[in-house]
Amino acid sequence: MDIQTETKWHPLLSDPSDSRRPKPRETGRTMIMDKGLGPNAFQDLLSTSGPYIDLIKFGFGTSPLYPIPMLKAKIASAKAHGIGAFPGGTLLEAAVRLDVTDAFFRSALELGFDAIEVSDGTIDLDRQTRDALVREAGEYGFRVFTEYGKKLTGSRISLDDLCLTAERDLQCGAEAVTIEARESGVGVGLFDEDGKCREEELQQIVRRFPDADRLMWEAPQKEQQALLLRTLGPDVNLGNVSPQDAFSLETLRRGLRSDTFALHRMIAHYEI
Template identity: 55%
Template sequence: MRSDTRTAWPASLLDPSSMREMFCRTACRQPQQKMAGRGQTMVIDKGLGMHAFTDLLETAGSYIDCLKLGFGTAPLYPIDLLLNKIELAKRHGLIVMPGGTLLEAAVQQEAVPAFFETVCRLGFNGIEVSDGTIELSRQQRSALIREGVRSGLRVVSEYGKKLSGSIIEADELAFTADADWNAGAELVTIEARESGKGVGLFDEDGECREDVLDSICRIIPDFSRIMWEAPLKNQQVLLLCMLGANVHLGNIPPSDTLTLETMRRGLRSDTFSLGKQQEELLHYMI
């Protein structure tokens, strides 16, 4: 039987930040509030086989909250493999969802009812509502979110375009986020694509547009329902240092799941002093 690392190591070495484990215990007592509790980690799966998928969940499943089968990959899996991945993810207590691009394709193909029927029949328990590639009216976007909620799914929406050079407009983000939350979305994700370059918060080199981040922080001071796509290490470090260990981060590559958790806890040199900042930054996450 696999031992629990929480009993194998001194508590001071498990979480030097002193905050991460407190949030984990709170989330475990209140699973219905998990998506809005401690800092969430959304991992993007771009085509893992079952062995790699199983290894990921055995090694780092405790540190994943949401697992997205990226883009439109879900229909391309052999059905038995897809069902096994969904079942295993849910067994680990994860939200598992297809990528938002698949729902955008369903809108374009006029197949939205079939999309929701199939998602529920296959056992997904979440969806991503986005318009990164197509254009959705505000009415359409809200209707899709509400349909997801009516179908018993956890809904994460996404703000931003996938076109290279797209930049976040803070005022528009705030308006969209409020409308999405009112429609039933639990988190609003800020687009950065899986490359982390040339879109949204990040420039062509993957560096943060700090003026954009500053404007977002002024208009949306509470990030408890905002998730930032940050697939690159330097992006994760910056957001952790600026917004705290419990900032929600998405589009994390599977191989970086455990690494991100060490940075959240101050167990890597990049964020070694993170724990000293937690009391000042805690109000962002609760």
């Protein structure tokens, strides 16, 4: 045996789904929610799961609580791994309420964030203001992700409203529209009070929305991720994933876990 030969797994075992693409990806994106990881834990996350993470959201309003050097270092590390970084939409909602949106955008840019989330999960935004925020973020050079839905427990998806909102957001320059499920995935949007998916509503959304690849589904629970992958395929965009679940979600995407074993593509073009 040649000791110089690189050891590697057979391609079919690395990705039985035969679907995963390298970054940057436009589909099959995974967005992680960071709720306060320390520098060492953050580096550990990137060293193991960096290739499988596309976006990191610094959840809700956590960004101003960090020492500035630490926050800048985390953002720079994420970007060095090809991962987009953005503050949670709740922080922009606070900036809107306090009438300091220009200062918010300038600070986000100076800190090194390369994306922004525009949402109205807590406040109410009229359509004109939402349009203006999406466009202003784009003018600053940010990638823009918007979010549809309220954070209040019991909030449901209005199919017509979702379609109108998403289509308008995309026209204004949003890269993708995220469907709200909070960090719990319980009792909000697509998921009921037990965290179960309202599958009929999911099918209605997929049928009605012509550009489903530009939707991102917040799905913090493993069962929710598995169902969306089985229903929509390994290229579905998933968000609000816990950092500790980034690695295991990738196994779900590739069919390397029993929950999504059916994603295997039994193909013949590899040499056995």
